[in-house]
Amino acid sequence: MRRKVYVEGPREGIRVPFQEVELSDGNEPVRLYDTSGPGGSPLPALRAPWATGRTQLASARAGVVTSEMEFVAIRENVPAELVRAEIAAGRAVLPANRNHPESEPMVIGSRFLVKVNANIGTSAVTSSVDAEVDKLTWATRWGADTVMDLSTGPHIHETREAIIRNSPVPIGTVPIYQALEKVKGDPVKLTWPLFRDTIVEQAEQGVDYMTVHAGVLRAYTPLTTSRVTGIVSRGGSIMAAWCQAHQQENFLYENFDEMCALFAGYDITFSLGDGLRPGSIADANDEAQFAELRTLGELTHRAWAYDVQVMVEGPGHVPMHKIKENVDLQVELCGGAPFYTLGPLTTDIAPAYDHITSAIGAAMIGMFGTAMLCYVTPKEHLGLPDRDDVKAGMIAYKIAAHAADLAKGHPGAQAWDDALSKARFEFRWEDQFELALDPETARSFHDETLPAEAAKTAHFCSMCGPKFCSMKISHEIRAQAPL
Amino acid sequence: MRRKVYVEGPREGIRVPFQEVELSDGNEPVRLYDTSGPGGSPLPALRAPWATGRTQLASARAGVVTSEMEFVAIRENVPAELVRAEIAAGRAVLPANRNHPESEPMVIGSRFLVKVNANIGTSAVTSSVDAEVDKLTWATRWGADTVMDLSTGPHIHETREAIIRNSPVPIGTVPIYQALEKVKGDPVKLTWPLFRDTIVEQAEQGVDYMTVHAGVLRAYTPLTTSRVTGIVSRGGSIMAAWCQAHQQENFLYENFDEMCALFAGYDITFSLGDGLRPGSIADANDEAQFAELRTLGELTHRAWAYDVQVMVEGPGHVPMHKIKENVDLQVELCGGAPFYTLGPLTTDIAPAYDHITSAIGAAMIGMFGTAMLCYVTPKEHLGLPDRDDVKAGMIAYKIAAHAADLAKGHPGAQAWDDALSKARFEFRWEDQFELALDPETARSFHDETLPAEAAKTAHFCSMCGPKFCSMKISHEIRAQAPL
Numbered sequence: 001m002r003r004k005v006y007v008e009g010p011r012e013g014i015r016v017p018f019q020e021v022e023l024s025d026g027n028e029p030v031r032l033y034d035t036s037g038p039g040g041s042p043l044p045a046l047r048a049p050w051a052t053g054r055t056q057l058a059s060a061r062a063g064v065v066t067s068e069m070e071f072v073a074i075r076e077n078v079p080a081e082l083v084r085a086e087i088a089a090g091r092a093v094l095p096a097n098r099n100h101p102e103s104e105p106m107v108i109g110s111r112f113l114v115k116v117n118a119n120i121g122t123s124a125v126t127s128s129v130d131a132e133v134d135k136l137t138w139a140t141r142w143g144a145d146t147v148m149d150l151s152t153g154p155h156i157h158e159t160r161e162a163i164i165r166n167s168p169v170p171i172g173t174v175p176i177y178q179a180l181e182k183v184k185g186d187p188v189k190l191t192w193p194l195f196r197d198t199i200v201e202q203a204e205q206g207v208d209y210m211t212v213h214a215g216v217l218r219a220y221t222p223l224t225t226s227r228v229t230g231i232v233s234r235g236g237s238i239m240a241a242w243c244q245a246h247q248q249e250n251f252l253y254e255n256f257d258e259m260c261a262l263f264a265g266y267d268i269t270f271s272l273g274d275g276l277r278p279g280s281i282a283d284a285n286d287e288a289q290f291a292e293l294r295t296l297g298e299l300t301h302r303a304w305a306y307d308v309q310v311m312v313e314g315p316g317h318v319p320m321h322k323i324k325e326n327v328d329l330q331v332e333l334c335g336g337a338p339f340y341t342l343g344p345l346t347t348d349i350a351p352a353y354d355h356i357t358s359a360i361g362a363a364m365i366g367m368f369g370t371a372m373l374c375y376v377t378p379k380e381h382l383g384l385p386d387r388d389d390v391k392a393g394m395i396a397y398k399i400a401a402h403a404a405d406l407a408k409g410h411p412g413a414q415a416w417d418d419a420l421s422k423a424r425f426e427f428r429w430e431d432q433f434e435l436a437l438d439p440e441t442a443r444s445f446h447d448e449t450l451p452a453e454a455a456k457t458a459h460f461c462s463m464c465g466p467k468f469c470s471m472k473i474s475h476e477i478r479a480q481a482p483l
Numbered sequence: 484m485r486r487k488v489y490v491e492g493p494r495e496g497i498r499v500p501f502q503e504v505e506l507s508d509g510n511e512p513v514r515l516y517d518t519s520g521p522g523g524s525p526l527p528a529l530r531a532p533w534a535t536g537r538t539q540l541a542s543a544r545a546g547v548v549t550s551e552m553e554f555v556a557i558r559e560n561v562p563a564e565l566v567r568a569e570i571a572a573g574r575a576v577l578p579a580n581r582n583h584p585e586s587e588p589m590v591i592g593s594r595f596l597v598k599v600n601a602n603i604g605t606s607a608v609t610s611s612v613d614a615e616v617d618k619l620t621w622a623t624r625w626g627a628d629t630v631m632d633l634s635t636g637p638h639i640h641e642t643r644e645a646i647i648r649n650s651p652v653p654i655g656t657v658p659i660y661q662a663l664e665k666v667k668g669d670p671v672k673l674t675w676p677l678f679r680d681t682i683v684e685q686a687e688q689g690v691d692y693m694t695v696h697a698g699v700l701r702a703y704t705p706l707t708t709s710r711v712t713g714i715v716s717r718g719g720s721i722m723a724a725w726c727q728a729h730q731q732e733n734f735l736y737e738n739f740d741e742m743c744a745l746f747a748g749y750d751i752t753f754s755l756g757d758g759l760r761p762g763s764i765a766d767a768n769d770e771a772q773f774a775e776l777r778t779l780g781e782l783t784h785r786a787w788a789y790d791v792q793v794m795v796e797g798p799g800h801v802p803m804h805k806i807k808e809n810v811d812l813q814v815e816l817c818g819g820a821p822f823y824t825l826g827p828l829t830t831d832i833a834p835a836y837d838h839i840t841s842a843i844g845a846a847m848i849g850m851f852g853t854a855m856l857c858y859v860t861p862k863e864h865l866g867l868p869d870r871d872d873v874k875a876g877m878i879a880y881k882i883a884a885h886a887a888d889l890a891k892g893h894p895g896a897q898a899w900d901d902a903l904s905k906a907r908f909e910f911r912w913e914d915q916f917e918l919a920l921d922p923e924t925a926r927s928f929h930d931e932t933l934p935a936e937a938a939k940t941a942h943f944c945s946m947c948g949p950k951f952c953s954m955k956i957s958h959e960i961r962a963q964a965p966l
Contacts, residue, residue, distance in 0.1 A: 350921070463867050477720070
């Protein structure tokens with residue numbers, strides 16, 4: 001059985017949630033990281049009493065361990081000082097807009113558990129506010145560490161308000177989408193003042209991190225013209241179109257310092273968008289992509305000067321043998337700022353299964369040091385994800401993230417695997433189901449052929465039947481000889 | 484549209500099947516590897532006229548390019564001499580029992596396309612002969628390069644006969660399963676003569692490769708007693724139980740030379756079973772596993788002395804950072820004989836999704852040089868796979884194999900990705916669907932929100948809607964400026 005438990009912190013008011021899995025036969029319970037939040041609507045303003053005038057980065061640099069840092073240290077089972085030091089060095093971020101006090105603190109950095117972001121949001125073609133809030137709750141129930149509201153079309157403001165007030169995890173956005181709606185979809189009509197107003201509107205609502213495509217410089221567009229799939233980032237294509245129409249430099253780049261000052265006022269974290277990420281295997285690791293990455297490195301350092309936290313977004317579509325180069329270059333150019341990648345998809349041939357093509361790349365890039373993985377659902381390239389797609393994407397990415405945690409030797413990560421494998425070997429079927437990433441589905445698969453209650457302690461399943469169960473024979477071998 | 488085409492070889496009677504995908508707008512058709520066979524039941528005896536008295540290995544060593552080698556050279560788009568040389572060196576196998584003339588030749592080796600095996604078969608608890616033949620046809624329709632019939636329970640002989648006569652791909656078995664049925668499930672009653680009779684029975688039917696657990700030596704069982712999951716290979720546990728009961732060495736090891744002579748008579752390929760493979764992350768790369776691998780290396784060289792082809796089986800459950808060591812050690816110990824691995828699963832926490840936990844490991848181990856991947860279905864650890872599970876496992880593994888082909892730079896592999904991505908960028912939706920690994924599912928996902936025929940050429944989908952399509956904007960950018 002699973003139940004929510006809270007671990008009290010050293011300071012008043014710090015109560016860190018975990019899912020505790022109770023096991024049978026005297027086995028110790030296993031505690032799992034829990035992103036599902038306290039429930040109820042609207043959520044309580046957990047972080048309101050902890051407010052200070054400083055950003056998390058400014059505090060960390062001043063040697064101060066904030067309440068948020070204490071919280072995530074318990075959550076990650078690491079010393080609070082490690083959290084502070086990694087944030088101070090820019091190698092980790094703790095996205096926490098002071099206007100989103102409902103969020104439970106979490107940290108994103110290569111020294112911590114690999115995180116997963118779920119994208120939700122309406123499009124002009126489909127979806128509703130209620131459906132998106134439902135997707136939010138559903139995504140965090142399956143372990144989403146952050147959620148990006150990528151709504152376009154009408155009702156963007158209302159959708160976002162509903163999402164933030166109901167979200168126990170940090171919320172990210174791509175403000176250019178709303179800015180474009182304000183100019184009725186014509187990129188040429190975008191202006192810095194209009195974009196700035198949009199940022200302020202979203203900042204006031206409590207958006208924790210924002211993707212800005214400030215690295216799509218005017219000079220880089222020609223680098224994309226010989227590509228198989230051109231520019232595949234929405235924000236990237238919008239800014240490239242603007243630069244081309246006006247024959248001017250990207251206004252996000254030109255006004256980056258003003259944006260930094262604004263972000264610092266709310267403690268909003270930059271997610272520096274990779275507007276020129278490759279959209280196909282053919283375009284991976286090309287000059288357009290890496291030229292932009294160099295600019296993102298420059299912008300990372302500029303943001304840090306304002307005490308603003310920074311993540312850097314990464315690809316996209318990359319064959320396996322070209323994945324590591326992405327991480328190595330990003331770490332070098334961006335001073336170790338957390339890498340936040342979309343997949344990458346390791347082949348283009350499987351639309352409808354890109355949660356799998358990309359889980360392969362995501363696990364590998366996580367092993368190499370990527371701090372957060374943006375999930376890809378089965379609907380990628382084909383349509384807007386529904387509730388089932390959100391779950392499928394989350395499951396694939398929790399697998400990728402945990403596989404990466406194991407490969408990085410994250411302290412405690414393997415305890416979950418060991419507990420499940422021990423339950424499996426001891427034929428504690430119910431324990432095995434409860435420890436599974438998706439208990440309900442594991443149980444239903446087993447019960448398709450062996451639904452009887454007695455089968456829950458049986459020393460075999462329908463895969464091999466009673467005579468051919470290797471683990472049953474293994475126990476008999478152990479029982480017969482003191483080897 | 485897809486249709487089957489045949490490419491004629493330089494010799495009489497060599498006609499190599501491909502799936503040809505016809506594309507619109509003057510784009511060149513794309514030819515895909517095709518494992519689905521000619522259809523009909525029983526299948527024609529394609530290879531009957533090509534019979535020689537020698538094994539493929541003996542022919543290759545004698546400098547002879549057999550008709551089977553010509554066939555696979557066309558299939559792989561490589562020189563026939565490369566096929567011959569790799570087989571001669573033991574780095575590739577061409578499993579082709581002379582009593583299975585219905586099979587279309589294929590090659591397994593690290594210099595060739597990464598192959599996928601699908602396991603099917605009845606268990607004592609469930610399934611029927613017809614259901615298994617249906618799974619065979621279904622698996623090859625989704626790209627299975629070989630199929631293993633792992634039937635246990637009653638009707639093993641009849642099930643296998645039906646499978647072989649209907650199979651256009653090589654069939655593998657684990658003869659110890661049938662031998663155990665003959666002694667009513669008591670491993671202690673197994674004997675070499677009984678096992679030998681079982682091999683002969685299966686050899687006569689036309690089994691192309693057989694898994695034998697000859698490397699599970701008596702001395703290795705104690706190495707498994709401190710494991711979290713003991714012995715998880717069925718064959719491995721049976722042989723360990725036999726050794727323990729009789730206090731004698733494994734009779735498969737003791738009679739290995741006789742087995743080699745027997746295999747040579749039919750040109751059966753060894754698949755040297757890894758009876759001590761790790762069944763959990765905790766047990767990966769341990770001494771039990773690698774002790775057996777050293778013995779498999781010894782057996783590989785012994786088999787080669789009889790002109791018998793050899794593959795070597797590998798794990799299992801292995802965290803990502805320990806995968807490469809498996810390949811490197813296998814290549815070193817087994818003289819480059821093709822590695823044939825089950826996954827590996829990169830975490831234990833996701834029963835019901837082990838097609839994904841293992842596709843990650845499979846793609847990586849394929850990149851490192853594994854020649855064939857044994858698929859894992861969502862039912863792994865929970866029950867016998869049904870038709871839907873077979874498809875899910877196949878899709879995940881075709882993705883892993885192709886991702887590995889890309890990473891290895893296999894000639895021509897990327898042409899498929901490029902054709903699909905070009906179709907995507909040019910909004911040729913029908914071409915994109917037809918090129919997809921699973922056209923029907925890709926089409927249905929798209930049509931969930933945009934079923935109208937006009938949407939099949941529309942410059943957007945429901946994911947982003949018309950205003951936010953990056954690729955549409957990308958085209959406008961290209962159109963407006965001669966950059």
